[in-house]
Amino acid sequence: MISYNTKDWFTFIFHFHKSDTVRKLFPIMIAIGIYSATVGYLEVEYFKISKNDYIHNIPIMHGMLGFVISLLLVFRTNTAYDRWWEGRKLWxxxxxxxxxxxxxxxxxxxxxxxxxxxxxxxxxxxxxxxxxxxxxxxxxxxxxxxxxxxxxxxxxxxxxxxxxxxxxxxxxxxxxxxxxxxxxxxxxxxxxxxxxxxxxxxxxxPIPYSYSAFIKKFIFFYTMTLPFGYSVSLGYLVAPVVVFIFYVLASLELIAEEIEDPFGDDENDLPxxxxxxxxxxxxxxxx
Known part of the structure; x- marks a missing residue:
């Protein structure tokens, strides 16, 4: 188990531990950044899509689905933490x-x-x-x-x-x-x-397979459709924005995967x- 000072904010912000999700997600974050920049280039420079096109209304779907995915991830992380805390109480x-x-x-x-x-x-x-x-x-x-x-x-x-x-x-x-x-x-x-x-x-x-698989697919397709709706508004800035959104959503799923089995060899498992x-x-x- 990692020992740390819960009140030391600046250490958390600027220090990257080997168990940080940034290290695990970095390759796919680079791939998503390239994908988002490519979609942005095609929409803005090649197809010349304007704000009057229907594709510009895709963010309406993201707004509705964002509430759903947030509920799923909250339930997922709470369930995983309950398993971790129950393991600690048992020991x-x-x-x-x-x-x-x-x-x-x-x-x-x-x-x-x-x-x-x-x-x-x-x-x-x-x-x-x-x-x-x-x-x-x-x-x-x-x-x-x-x-x-x-x-x-x-x-x-x-x-x-x-x-x-x-x-x-x-x-x-x-x-x-x-x-x-x-x-x-x-x-x-x-x-x-x-x-x-x-x-x-x-x-x-473990968490039922169908539930875990659905969340991963939901995060993937939700992230992959973000550049189509926001490229017209953000231009090439859509790449870092989509990468950050993916990082937040995928990190919550990774953290839940790590702590749902508190008796393993991960950094945050029980000692x-x-x-x-x-x-x-x-x-x-x-x-």
Whole structure:
């Protein structure tokens, strides 16, 4: 995640980050500029179109469609940001559940071997979930002295949750945990699976294809028809005007595409690795 000062306006205006949409759109912006200048030249210099021709009334269509495309883009960006923010809330809940479980076990468990087990396995769940959501292979040995027998063709977070639950059940059978304490601990363990399932729902359910494709086509054809209506009024200035309009509309779509999957490797995605490292540090302090 990019760290920045939200109040530093001039930095935003004059600094171009590598995740800026200008860099991604620059080639197509150049192509649209050339296309717009060509259309302007043909209308003004070759066909000698005047303000009395019907083609000069095309901006009426753009005015009506501009309201529609603005509504679509607002809905698109809001939906994408909701997914990003929900992902952040889920990982915040994982932090709290990990801390609560560690606090309860630190008061309940007296044996150092049992405490050491959960000191390593509770933060391990966050680390494996981080790798699971990024579709990366999970190593069998994430810590120097922990060797997990994990089948990498199966659901990795579920396997780790099963290992922890079996350990909790063994402690209950050994009378190290009472029935009331088992119920209390079970609430935090259940939250782990709920969080994992919710993150998978965001990861595996993108915006419907037809909706995303329609917005892209709408932006393309809307932009491509702009030079025909504005060349008579703006002349060769139509090229930078159309390029700027395309930049604004396409940038909103690119931003929405980037943040709708908050568990990827983009610059603005959630720092799940950093969060999992913080969980490990906090758990080691508690147990």
């Amino acid at each position: 915040g809940s994982l932090v709290n559940s990990s801390r609560n479980l560690a606090i309860k076990l630190s008061a309940i468990l007296k044996d150092e071997n049992d405490r050491s087990f959960f000191r390593k396995y509770i933060p391990l769940y966050a680390d494996i979930l981080h790798k699971h959501l990024k579709d990366a292979d999970t190593s069998k040995q994430l810590f120097e002295d922990v060797d997990l027998e994990i089948d990498h063709h199966k659901h990795k977070p579920n396997q780790l949750k099963r290992i922890m639950y079996h350990k909790i059940n063994d402690l209950y059978d050994a009378k190290k945990i009472s029935g009331e304490q088992l119920i209390t601990i079970n609430e935090e363990l259940t939250a782990f699976t709920d969080i994992c399932g919710a993150c998978e729902r965001i990861k595996n359910t 799940t690795k950093k969060i999992s490292e913080n969980i490990k540090k906090h758990i080691e302090e508690l147990i």
